[in-house]
Amino acid sequence: MIIVMKPDATPAQVEHVIEKIKELGLKPNVSKGVERTVIGVIGVDDRARVEPLEVYPGVDSVTPIGRSYKLVSRRFHPDNSVILVGPNTAVGGEKIVVMAGPCSVESREQLKAVGDAVKKAGAAFLRGGAFKPRTSPYSFQGLGEEGLKYLREQGDACGLPVVTEVMDTRQVELVVQYADMLQVGARNMQNFDLLREVGQAKKPILLKRGLSSTIEELLLSAEYIASKGNMKIVLCERGIRTFETATRNTMDLSAIPVLKVETHLPVIADPSHGTGSWTYVLPMARAAVAAGADGIMIEVHHAPETAKSDGPQSLKPAKFEMLMKEIRAVAEAIGRSV
Amino acid sequence: MIIVMKPDATPAQVEHVIEKIKELGLKPNVSKGVERTVIGVIGVDDRARVEPLEVYPGVDSVTPIGRSYKLVSRRFHPDNSVILVGPNTAVGGEKIVVMAGPCSVESREQLKAVGDAVKKAGAAFLRGGAFKPRTSPYSFQGLGEEGLKYLREQGDACGLPVVTEVMDTRQVELVVQYADMLQVGARNMQNFDLLREVGQAKKPILLKRGLSSTIEELLLSAEYIASKGNMKIVLCERGIRTFETATRNTMDLSAIPVLKVETHLPVIADPSHGTGSWTYVLPMARAAVAAGADGIMIEVHHAPETAKSDGPQSLKPAKFEMLMKEIRAVAEAIGRSV
C-alpha cells in the first residue's frame, strides 16, 4: 500500500506511521520529497489493513496496491475456467451458450411452450424464475417449489440444464434439488450470507452484477463463493443503474473485456434486463457476443402480453430464432460458435 | 394509468387495448387527438397491471398514476408516526434522536468505553454491529452472538435501547432476543425474504436506503415490512452511489423532505456512512437536522486508529460531544430539541 502524508505532517507523525507499519510486521519504504513524504508498504494482504492507517494524524491518503480478490483472479489462474453445468454443458469454452426461457415460471403449459421453442431454436440452457425478487410486495412473487418442479420436468423433457434464482439462504437446499445451476440475482449480489451458502452448494453458480456494483465488487462477491470452496462460478453483466432512462438499465458491455482480463471465470450478458425492451435485445445480444461474452441470457415468452413479469422485454419465439441466427453469424466472425 | 398510443397506431390496435382494459374490469377514457390517441384508466391497484399493456401493438408508453405503496404512504395516514423503541424512547416526535456507537462491536471493553461516552454526551440509542456485511470475504466479519451479548449488556448498563444489523433471515430470531431495534442495511434493502421476515418480528425496524435505490424503492421495501404486519419502521438516508469520489457516498439530504411528504414514517440520516470521513460528519449532521431529519446515526470510536472497520469515518468521543452541542443548537433554531 502507498501512504501519502500531508504536506504539513510533522516528523513525529511520519515516525508514528512508520512505527505502526513495523508493528504490523511490514517493511516501510520511505520517500522524503520537498513537499511531502510518501511511505510504500509492500506485502501480502495489505488491503485488509488499509482502513486504520487513514485515521493516523498527518496521513493524507492510503492507496492499496494490487487486487483484493485472489481465487477468482486471472493472475493466480491464467487459463480460462470452463464450468460444466448439468451432465454435459460447458460454459467458458469456445462455444457461446444461450440461456433462454420465461422471466417467471407461470404454469406447466407456459413453460412447455417456451421451453420447447427455445430448445428448438438452439438454446443451451432453460431459464425461469420460481422465486421472484419483486420491487413491490403486491406483484407476483413466483410459484415457489411448484415452479421448480415444472422447470425440472421441462429441462428433462427437452434435455437442457436448468438455471433458476435462489433468493434466501433457507431456499438453497431446496433449489439445489431441482436446478442444475443456481442464480444469485442482482439485488442479492452483496447478500453475503447467501453467497457463503451457495459457496457450499454442489452446483454451479450464476452470479449477476448488482445494479450499482463495481466490477471489483462483483469479483469480491465471487470471491466469497470461491472462498467457501465452490469455484464453479459464471459472472453476468445485466445492466447498471445510471441517469439514462431510455433503457431500463445501462448495459455496461465494457465490463466484459475488463472481466476477461481480471478473472478466469466465464462471463455472460443479459440484454433482456440490460435494456428492458425487446426492441433492443437483438442488437445488444449481437454486441455482447462481439465484445467477448461467453454466453447470453434471454427472456422468451410465447405470449408477452399475458406475462406475469417482464413482458416488455421478452422475445416471442420467432424473434428468438432470429436472434440465434444473428448471434451465430457474429460468433463465427470472431472465431467462435453458438 | 395513462396509455399513450403511437402516432401510427391503427384503429384496430386502439380497440384491442380498450377491449383489454374492459376485460380487466376497468373503465377506459379515450382521447383522440390529431396526432395520437391517449387512453386514461382510473382505478385501484393500477400499478400492478402496468407491465403487460406496454407490450400491446401500437402502445407507445404506459404511465402509472399514483403511488404503489399504501400502508407507508402519508396519504393513508396523514399524521407523523411516532415509533417507540425499548421501554421509552420515541422516534419521530419533536425530539431528534441520536443513535451512536462503534461500527463493529469489537470487545466488551471497547463497547463499554464507547457506550459510556455516547450516553454521557446525550445519545438516545447505542448502535454497534455484530454481524457485519463486508465487501471482501477476508475482512473482519463481526463477533456474531458474542457481539449481541455485549450490546445488550452495555445497553442495559447505560440505559439505552440497542440497534444492530441483521443480515440473514436465519439470524432474525437470534437478534430479536438481544436488540431493541433491528437494522436492515443498505445492501439488504431489497433482500425481500429478509424484509418479510423482519415484517413478522415484534421489534421496530431501521431500514437503510440502498446505495442505488430510489426513494420510491425505499418506500416499497418499507411496504414489504408493513405488509407483514410490522408498522414500526424508521427510514434512514445513508448516502447513494454517484460518480463523485471525494466522499465515500453522496448524501442525498433532499430525500429527507421528499420522504416527509410521501410517508408518515420517521426519517433519520447517517452522515458517517454518507460521507465516509469524520472530517465531514459534523457539518453534515447539522445539515441533516436542518433538513428535517428525526434523528441521526453516528459512528463513534474511542480509538479509531485501531477500529476493525470504518475507522476513518468514526468520531472520537470529544468530537461527538461537540457534534451533540452543535446539532442541539440547530434543532432549537428550527423549533425542535435533541
Add this chain to the structure above:
Amino acid sequence: MIIVMKPDATPAQVEHVIEKIKELGLKPNVSKGVERTVIGVIGVDDRARVEPLEVYPGVDSVTPIGRSYKLVSRRFHPDNSVILVGPNTAVGGEKIVVMAGPCSVESREQLKAVGDAVKKAGAAFLRGGAFKPRTSPYSFQGLGEEGLKYLREQGDACGLPVVTEVMDTRQVELVVQYADMLQVGARNMQNFDLLREVGQAKKPILLKRGLSSTIEELLLSAEYIASKGNMKIVLCERGIRTFETATRNTMDLSAIPVLKVETHLPVIADPSHGTGSWTYVLPMARAAVAAGADGIMIEVHHAPETAKSDGPQSLKPAKFEMLMKEIRAVAEAIGRSV
C-alpha cells in the same frame, strides 16, 4: 400532455386548470375517477407549455406526450439520412466508416506518420485535435491554427476528409476553412451558442454525447443545429459518466439502437474515449459495429508513450490494422461492410 390532479384537489382547482388549458387554445379531455381527476391535452407543441401547469394548485404531475425534437426525429423523416462529408465520403449508408488519427495534432511529422498509417489500414476519415478541451489549464491545449493546417495538408495528401473539434463560437469561421467536418465535443454538447453557430456553418457536424446527457438531450442538441438550417449531423456515443471506475467512462452501447429508432441521423461510437484504455478498444469497437453503429472513431498514435494527450487509450498502427480486420468481419456478419 397528461395532467394528473392530486387526490385532494378541489373542484375549483380542477376547473382552474381546465380554464387555463382553454386559454392556451387547447382542448382538455377530463377523466374523473374515484380517487382523482386526470386531464388529457392533445395538441401540438405541448412540451413547451409543460412547466407552468405544474405550479397550479392541486396539480400532482404533468407528463408531456410525444417527443420535443422534430427535425431530427425519425417520425418526420422515416428513411436513414446519409451525410456526405468532403467530396465523396458518405456516413449513414450500408458502409461503416472509421474515423482515425491522433487525439492531438502534435506536429507535421506526427500527423503524417499516423495519417499515412490509418489511411493504409482503411480508415475513411482523418481525425485530430487542434483545439483541445483539457480539464486542467496546465495541460497541453493544442496547436490551434497550426494544427488545422497540418490536418488539411495530411488530409489532402492521403485523400481523407478531415474532422476536428471546434470549442468556441469564435473559432467556427476558422475551422470551417480547414476541416471537412466540425466536431462538437462532449463538454460542449449543451453549449447552445456554439450549437447555433455550427447550425449556420456549411459543413457537416459530428455531435458527441455529453458525459451526463440523456439520449433525449443529445437529440435536442442536434435539434438546435438543425433548427438553424444545418441537417448534416452525425451523432456519437462516447461513454457516459457512472460510478464505475474500471473504465474512464461507461460506453452506453444501447444508445445506438435507441437512437436508430428515434432519429434518422447516422450514429457512430468512440470506444477510445468510451473505455479510456487501448486494451478494451478492440472488443468495444466490434461490439459497437454489432450494435448497429454507422461508424467508429479511434485514436491512433505511432508512439503512445510520447503522446501529449490520451496516450493510454491510443492504438499503435499495428493494433489499428488488426481492429480494421476484426470489425470488417463483424460488419459482414450483419450484412454491412467497412
Add this chain to the structure above:
Amino acid sequence: MIIVMKPDATPAQVEHVIEKIKELGLKPNVSKGVERTVIGVIGVDDRARVEPLEVYPGVDSVTPIGRSYKLVSRRFHPDNSVILVGPNTAVGGEKIVVMAGPCSVESREQLKAVGDAVKKAGAAFLRGGAFKPRTSPYSFQGLGEEGLKYLREQGDACGLPVVTEVMDTRQVELVVQYADMLQVGARNMQNFDLLREVGQAKKPILLKRGLSSTIEELLLSAEYIASKGNMKIVLCERGIRTFETATRNTMDLSAIPVLKVETHLPVIADPSHGTGSWTYVLPMARAAVAAGADGIMIEVHHAPETAKSDGPQSLKPAKFEMLMKEIRAVAEAIGRSV
C-alpha cells in the same frame, strides 16, 4: 506520483520506467517487494506528466500525489477569501449572502415586482437570467441585452448588486457592462474558452458546478479562471445528476464542507435548481446554511404560474420571506448571520 508495476513486469521494463523518470528531471524512489515493484516520484507539477507513463510496458497504474489546482487551493492560501461584489457586498465572510430573483428576466414590471420583494425580505443580490441555456431550441431563450438593462435598472433602484449568466465568449464584454457578477452556468463549467474569457474580465465570477462534474473538476475550472488573473471567484453547488428522479437533481451538500477544506474560495448553494421543486427549497436552504455555505441562491417569482422558465421551483415572495427568517435562525445557531 506513484507508479505501480505489474507483478510480471520484467527488470528491463522497470529499468525503462526509471530511466524515463530521470529524463524528466525527477528522482525515482524504488521499492522492490516480493510481488511487485513500486516507484515513487516526488516533485512538482507531476500531474501534468501522469498520462504517458501509464502507457509504458509493465506499468499497472500511475497515481498522482497532491492536487492539480494551485491558485484556488487552500494549501497555498490558508485564509478564506472574501470576494467584494459591487460597491460593498462581501461574499465569504461571517455574513451569509442570499442571491434571489426570477429565473428569467421577463419584463421590466416582472423584475421590479420580484426585485422589490426580495430586497425587502433581505436578499443581498438580485439574480435573473437574460441569456438562458435551454435544453430545447423551442423554449424561451431570454431577453438578451434588454434583460440586462432591466437588471441594471432594478439593481440600481433597490441598491443590490446584480448577478447574471454569460453563455458565450462573445457576450462577456456586453454582460460586464451591466452586471456586478458574471455567472458561468452548470452546462458551461467546462466551456474552457469561456472560462479563459471571464478570467480576463474585471468582474467577480459565480462558477456553478456541472451536472456531472466532480469537485476536483470544479476546482480545475476555477483554476482556469484564476490562471488568467481573476481571483474573484465564488463556487456554487447546484445539484448533480444521479439515478434519483424524485428531485430534478441531487444536491450534493457534502460538497460544501469538502470545498471548504480544499479551497479558500467562498461556496454557495442553489436549492432551487438542486431540488427543482419549491416544496423542498426551504428545508434544503436551511441544510445548506447548516452545512457551512457562504450564501444561497433562490429563484423567486411573484406569479410562478406564468413564469417563462423554472416556475415549479420558484418561491412566491411570501415563502421567500419565510425562508429568510428560517435560514437566519439556523445561521445564528452556527455563529453566523444573514
